[in-house]
Amino acid sequence: MIKIKHILVTGVLSVLMYSCGKDSSSKEKFDYEAQSIKDNELIVKFLKKHYFDEKEGALKPLADGKTAIFNETEKLKKQEVKEDDVNYTLYYYVEREGVSSKGNPTIVDSVFVKYNGVRILDEDKLSESFDKQEAPMWFTLSQVLKNGKIDGGVIKGWSYGFTHFKGGKNVTKNSSITYEDGGKGILFIPSGLAYKNSRTSSIPENSCLVFYIDLWDHTENTDGDNDNIPSIKEDLNRDKNLLNDDTDKDKVPNFLDTDDDGDGKLTKDEDANGDGDPTNDFSDPKKPTVPDYLNRDIY
Numbered sequence: 001m002i003k004i005k006h007i008l009v010t011g012v013l014s015v016l017m018y019s020c021g022k023d024s025s026s027k028e029k030f031d032y033e034a035q036s037i038k039d040n041e042l043i044v045k046f047l048k049k050h051y052f053d054e055k056e057g058a059l060k061p062l063a064d065g066k067t068a069i070f071n072e073t074e075k076l077k078k079q080e081v082k083e084d085d086v087n088y089t090l091y092y093y094v095e096r097e098g099v100s101s102k103g104n105p106t107i108v109d110s111v112f113v114k115y116n117g118v119r120i121l122d123e124d125k126l127s128e129s130f131d132k133q134e135a136p137m138w139f140t141l142s143q144v145l146k147n148g149k150i151d152g153g154v155i156k157g158w159s160y161g162f163t164h165f166k167g168g169k170n171v172t173k174n175s176s177i178t179y180e181d182g183g184k185g186i187l188f189i190p191s192g193l194a195y196k197n198s199r200t201s202s203i204p205e206n207s208c209l210v211f212y213i214d215l216w217d218h219t220e221n222t223d224g225d226n227d228n229i230p231s232i233k234e235d236l237n238r239d240k241n242l243l244n245d246d247t248d249k250d251k252v253p254n255f256l257d258t259d260d261d262g263d264g265k266l267t268k269d270e271d272a273n274g275d276g277d278p279t280n281d282f283s284d285p286k287k288p289t290v291p292d293y294l295n296r297d298i299y
């Protein structure tokens, strides 16, 4: 009798463990491509069933005499993006592009923004706000170093989305910072360019997000590691992925690495001609096209 009980217990345990194992392996095999297609269908349906109410600055269910946002072809644009071999479509609505003479931020610049984030619950409905920032705040659109570790930074939908807008005019008087005519619009972000199949405290997995955004300003040529080379120029292979450029293979990507070739001399000091720009110094006659800051033989 006791023996049979023992066998039963073991049997139950192994089933539990097996199903745990199965769960984690099915998570690894998550079909991002299928989710991307599903998300795109949902976003398109949503765009066809809503219009943008300019007075209230909000998306509303389509009503008589209104134009679905999907058909506002002058203002609604899309960007095809490839991330980890999966194709995504990001939609963005440009209510106002912005007037800043600095032009558009790059995917790695820092931006000064206000926002309100909601989720698409279904094609007919948005959630309540899950995150709202009414006073503008600075964000870097790339990953950042936090306590020596690489932090994921903002969602990819933001990195790409903000590059379609410009900041405004700084009209600050007294102490309260104010900008006029900054970029203003809406980002429609598939889950794969947001939190993917993981959840946060306020957002379930596989959520398509909608952000009402105001871009007030950005830092031109944001330099993530202060080595006098703008982050965007440390994307050596120009694939818009800054994480796969690591010249000295020290697991710190160049845009966050203060000594890119690992020769012990800081990149900002590998500036033979002293013009403050380490990208135009080529001291090695054997490697005339390799700048000193990427050449271990020169230090």
Ligand SMILES: [Ca+2]
Binding pocket: 225, 227, 229, 234, 254, 255, 256, 257, 258, 259, 260, 267
């Ligand atoms: Ca660097």
Ligand SMILES: [Ca+2]
Binding pocket: 259, 260, 261, 262, 263, 264, 265, 266, 267, 270, 293
């Ligand atoms: Ca160096």
Ligand SMILES: [Ca+2]
Binding pocket: 270, 271, 272, 273, 274, 275, 276, 277, 278, 279, 280, 281
């Ligand atoms: Ca130089």
Ligand SMILES: [Ca+2]
Binding pocket: 261, 263, 265, 270, 292, 293, 294, 295, 296, 297, 298, 299
């Ligand atoms: Ca060097």
